[in-house]
Amino acid sequence: MTDSTTLRAQVVRTGPIRYATAERFARPFPVAESDPRPSSGEIAPQPPSRLDAVMGSPRDDHPQGEDCLNLSITTPARDSRARPVLVWLHGGGFSSGAGLLEWYDGGALAAEGDVVVVGVNYRLGALGYLCLDGVSEGNLGLYDQVEALRWVRAHIAAYGGDPADVTVIGQSAGGISVRLLTRLPEARGLFRRAILQSAPIDITARPHEESLELGRIFAEALDGDPHTADLPAILAAQNETALTHLRRSGRTMEPAFMPVEGIAPFPGPQDRADENVRDIDVLYGWNADDMIVFCRDDDDPAKRTREVYEVPLARFGASLVRAGARAHAYRLDWCPAGSPFGAAHCLELPLLFGTRDAWRSSPMLGDTPWEETDRLGKAVRATWVAFARTGVPGALPAPLVEVPVPGPS
Known part of the structure; x- marks a missing residue:
């Protein structure tokens, strides 16, 4: 049997490619066809991830900077086959991560499933989600994602992909982003299927007034002009804002900078916006021990996983059915040998993306040999590909x- 390492060697990797550009705190706009500049290869400026102790630290190093609206493409061939396209939106609490990381290498998915995989960078933290009068309207990272999907629609045929057959996939904060994209009129028609992995759906967006207050806290912490401050100062003020928000709210799951409700690109009530999901296919789910990595010492991880993931996602499933979507749900129960984290948040990622080297020494994988991870991963990847092709994941x-999807209530 051909292993995934051999298959990965058979695909074509392209990128990074600049899909858009933006001034600081401004909406993105497409790169002009006449623009000769190569991509910078930058990823969004960011602090270390709070999940490094679980996932490990990324083994690859990318420059950080504001010219970060870059994507990568992995395809079996640059031909006219018009393959299904999977567009990946990474997690990281809207403050860390990048679509260009080796963790998210799409080689096995592309080779095994004969699909095209696109990894997207988008703006993070204050640079992507600050809401502050006279500075930033908020939701810029979401506008970046819409622009990336527009780029895919316009250009993916040249990479062997079908622009009319796009599945957008997101994990954690990326899953929240996918949820919001299903609500955006601007994103209507840019994808036909959606996959949400471990999305804490109850913290999808923050009220406008609360976001403005956090913006003011950021401005005070920065002690300078947000438009001209250097990146270390931006990240330091961002960290100070996060600490203040945690101290005041006690909400450990909620980042200081995240999508804002009540302003563009959300023009109407949520129930009306949910009509955008009519006739699309959605696969959503969670990991059995998702919350074990976020719990305080006196918390019950099983209880908190049910409260933060299982119950809200069941409500989400019912809302999808009510709005006319076709929905499927899953739970990941895998507990790697030697891992103290069980079926933790992010555990499905090495089953879908990345390489042996990228995930080498990841604490959440414990003592499990890569061959075992890859064997399980092949089954999970086949399920995701089946859904991307047909809208039905098949027998899991x-x-x-x-997991049964609740009926409309």
């Missing part, structure tokens, strides 16, 4: 468990 293989 272990370590996935099918």
